[in-house]
Amino acid sequence: MVSACKACNHRKAGRTPQEAGMRLRNKPYEPRPNPYSFLKIEPLKKTWLPFVPWLVPESSLSSANFETAAAAGD
Helix, strand or coil: CCCCCCCHHHHHHCCCCCCCCCCCCCCCCCCCCCHHHHHHHHHCCCCHHHCCCCCHHHCCCCHHHHHHHCCCCC
């Protein structure tokens, strides 16, 4: 996973870092099996599931978390 600050991402635009003349500060590496485990403390939004299907098994998701997010308009 690679990320950039807003200014660098804007400067890079739709180009690869190489095309933009930019270097990565660190060598990318494969993330641990569950890099988003911190999201479990926040209400999980149903719209996130297509993007983080490995986050938690469907059977362990709390419907209360979905209801809380829905009530908040998320």
